[in-house]
Amino acid sequence: MSEPLVVKMGGSLRALEALLEELGRYPGPLVLVHGGGPEIGAWLSRLGLESRFEGGLRVTPPEAMEVVEMVLTAIGKRLAGGLSRRGRKAVALSGQDALLLRGRALPHLGRVGEVVGVEKALLRFLLGGGYTPVVSPIALDEAGALNVNADTAAGAVAGALGWPAVFLTDVEGVYKDPKDPSTRFPRLTPEEASRLKEEGVVQGGMIPKVEAALFALRQGAPWSAIARGREGVLRAVLLGEAGTLFKEA
Ligand SMILES: Nc1ncnc2c1ncn2[C@@H]1O[C@H](COP(=O)(O)OP(=O)(O)O)[C@@H](O)[C@H]1O
């Protein structure tokens, strides 16, 4: 129950304090990658910049990128502070620090990117010193900061470290009927998950999450899982009692 984990915290998570307690007392090494989609959306609309999504990704013109950076950085610092106060010394970083996440811009989406390289050495250095890295999903290319979907960033980090990835979100896992939690798949192979995507069972924000879970596996993570963020979730996932587990057959 103390294996190293990359944990992705979605921006739509409820009961954050309880979850920080859970992460604070997890006995194994952790790397956290966080989102913040709802908060980014709220700030952009407050500033009169409405968002449009393509394939689950926020189209991000340069003027919106500044807001994305500010909001994600603030969230990262908040999480690192919350964990540190609970005795788990955490350091908030973005992909811009020491080229932690090297990015490549995706066409037609403004300053949106994918991850093409992870500076593992920085993560290992912090982990070796007993610190928990908290990573904001901002990558860097020649032109500057790129907005990366947080699931994509977490999948890339897990793949690079060869660690399992747990994507915490507001649903119990992948459902056969996206509105019915009783139809949760306890386990999916990459082939089964890809089929569900093609069939349109996996929709909206679940698309980048499933893609990131599969990407992590292809890059060498032993398994990945999507589960609802709540107290006790990590233990329940490790025991196979919660979430959807992605693993080769
Ligand atoms: N097959 C499915 N099973 C479960 N949830 C699904 C499915 N297809 C789409 N979803 C949606 O995906 C959402 C999770 O993605 P998202 O809102 O982006 O979360 P986060 O902010 O945690 O990354 C769920 O709230 C649900 O509405």
Ligand SMILES: CC(=O)N[C@@H](CCC(=O)OP(=O)(O)O)C(=O)O
């Ligand atoms: C390109 C892109 O879509 N980036 C995301 C980054 C934050 C994120 O992914 O947050 P959640 O995990 O809460 O969805 C965005 O701008 O919303």
